[in-house]
Amino acid sequence: MLKDFDKYLTKTVQVYLFVLIIIFIMKLVGLDYFGLTLDDPIMIKLEKLFSNFYAKDTIYFLLIITYQYLMLSIIFKDNSYNYKKFTIITIPITCIIQMISAKIVIYHNFLSVCLEFIYLFAISYIYNLKRKKYETKKFLKNFTIVVVLNMLFQILSMLTRFKYSIEYVNEFIPTMILNLDYLLLLLITQKLVIINKEKGDKKICLKDQVGSSSQNKLNLKKLPKKLQKNWHNFKKLEKVEKLTAIIYFILSLIWNVFSVVLVLFVAFLNNTLVECIFILTSFWLSKRSFGKSFHFSSMSLCFVVSNLSYYLLNRLTTPLGISIIIPILLGVGLSYFTSKLVKKTYKQLYRGMPEELFEETILKVTDKNSLKYKICYDFYINNKSIVSLALKYNYTESGIRKIKDRINDKIKRLN
Numbered sequence: 001m002l003k004d005f006d007k008y009l010t011k012t013v014q015v016y017l018f019v020l021i022i023i024f025i026m027k028l029v030g031l032d033y034f035g036l037t038l039d040d041p042i043m044i045k046l047e048k049l050f051s052n053f054y055a056k057d058t059i060y061f062l063l064i065i066t067y068q069y070l071m072l073s074i075i076f077k078d079n080s081y082n083y084k085k086f087t088i089i090t091i092p093i094t095c096i097i098q099m100i101s102a103k104i105v106i107y108h109n110f111l112s113v114c115l116e117f118i119y120l121f122a123i124s125y126i127y128n129l130k131r132k133k134y135e136t137k138k139f140l141k142n143f144t145i146v147v148v149l150n151m152l153f154q155i156l157s158m159l160t161r162f163k164y165s166i167e168y169v170n171e172f173i174p175t176m177i178l179n180l181d182y183l184l185l186l187l188i189t190q191k192l193v194i195i196n197k198e199k200g201d202k203k204i205c206l207k208d209q210v211g212s213s214s215q216n217k218l219n220l221k222k223l224p225k226k227l228q229k230n231w232h233n234f235k236k237l238e239k240v241e242k243l244t245a246i247i248y249f250i251l252s253l254i255w256n257v258f259s260v261v262l263v264l265f266v267a268f269l270n271n272t273l274v275e276c277i278f279i280l281t282s283f284w285l286s287k288r289s290f291g292k293s294f295h296f297s298s299m300s301l302c303f304v305v306s307n308l309s310y311y312l313l314n315r316l317t318t319p320l321g322i323s324i325i326i327p328i329l330l331g332v333g334l335s336y337f338t339s340k341l342v343k344k345t346y347k348q349l350y351r352g353m354p355e356e357l358f359e360e361t362i363l364k365v366t367d368k369n370s371l372k373y374k375i376c377y378d379f380y381i382n383n384k385s386i387v388s389l390a391l392k393y394n395y396t397e398s399g400i401r402k403i404k405d406r407i408n409d410k411i412k413r414l415n
Contacts, residue, residue, distance in 0.1 A: 037321025282331025
C-alpha cells in the first residue's frame with residue numbers, strides 16, 4: 001500500500017463534498033451548469049447496448065450486490081473472507097427482494113425504497129449475530145450513521161445534478177451517471193474505514209486531524225506577526241533592493257498567471273475547460289495537505305512538465321456531466337504524487353504535529369523506548385507543560401528543556 005494513501009482518499013472526499021455543496025448553492029441561485037450529460041455518445045452507446053430489459057435488470061442487480069457489499073463492509077469495518085462469503089450466500093435472497101421491489105416501484109416508489117432499507121437492515125443484523133463478538137448497540141449506532149449519511153449524500157447529489165425534487169430515478173442513463181460517483185465514493189469510504197481499522201480504529205486518523213487543525217490555528221495566529229515582520233524587513237531595504245523585490249514579485253505573478261491561462265487555453269481547445277478548472281482547483285485545495293510539491297531546478301522544465309501533466313489529465317478525465325469525482329481524484333492525485341517526489345527533510349518537532357509525523361521524525365534520532373522519546377511525546381503530542389513533565393519524570397524544568405532541545409538539534413543535523 002502506498003504510504004499516506006488514506007490521506008489522499010480523505011482529501012478527495014473532503015474536496016468532493018466541498019465542491020458538491022458549492023454546486024448545490026449555485027443551483028439554488030439559478031446557476032445550473034453542472035447537470036448530467038444525458039446526450040453523451042458513450043452513454044447513448046451503453047443505452048443501445050443494454051436496450052434489452054433483462055440486460056438492464058442485470059446491471060441494476062449487480063449494482064445492488066456491490067452496494068450491499070460496500071455498505072456492510074463500512075458498517076462492520078470488515079473485509080475478511082467470511083464477510084465476502086456471506087455476501088455471496090445472500091445473493092439469491094437479494095435477487096428475490098429486487099424482483100419484488102421492481103414490482104412495487106410501478107405502484108409506489110416509497111414502498112420500494114422502504115423494502116430495500118428493511119432488507120439491508122435484516123441482513124446486517126443477521127451478519128452481526130453470526131460474528132464471534134457482536135455488539136447490538138454498536139451495530140445499531142454504526143448502521144444508523146452509515147445509512148443517514150448515505151441518504152443525505154444521495155439526496156444532495158440528485159438535487160445538485162438532476163432534478164429539484166426527490167424522486168425515484170427509473171431512466172437508465174441518469175441512473176448510471178448518478179451511480180458512478182456514488183459507487184466511487186463508497187469505494188473510497190470503504191478503503192478509508194479498512195485502513196483506519198488496520199491503523200488502530202481511527203485513533204491515528206483523529207490525532208492527525210487534531211494535529212493538522214492545531215497547526216493550522218497556530219499558523220493563522222502567527223500570520224499577522226509574520227506579515228508585520230516581512231513589512232518591517234521590507235521597509236529596512238534600500239531603494240534599489242525594494243525596487244528589485246517589487247519587480248520580482250510582479251514578474252512572478254505575471255508568469256504564474258500566464259502559466260494558468262495557458263493551461264486553461266489548451267483545455268479550452270480540447271473541450272475540457274470546466275474539467276480542467278476542477279482539476280486545478282482540487283490540486284490547489286490539496287496542495288499543502290501532503291507537504292511540499294515537487295519543483296524542478298529549471299523554471300522552463302517545470303513549465304513544460306506541468307503543462308504536459310495537465311494536458312494528460314485533461315485527456316484522461318471524464319466529462320463533468322458524467323462524473324465530478326473523477327476530475328477531483330486526478331487533481332488531488334497530482335498533488336499527492338508530486339509531494340512524494342520531494343526529498344524528505346525532517347523539520348523540528350512542534351506542538352500539535354500529527355503523531356505519525358512525530359514518530360517518523362523522532363525515531364531517526366532516538367529509540368521509542370527511551371526516556372527522551374517519552375518526554376517529547378508528552379510535550380509535543382499530549383501537550384503537557386514543562387512543570388508537569390518535571391514532576392512526572394523527576395527532572396528539573398531546565399533539564400526537560402535541554403532534553404527536547406537536544407532532540408531538535410539532532411533532527412537539524414539530519415537535513
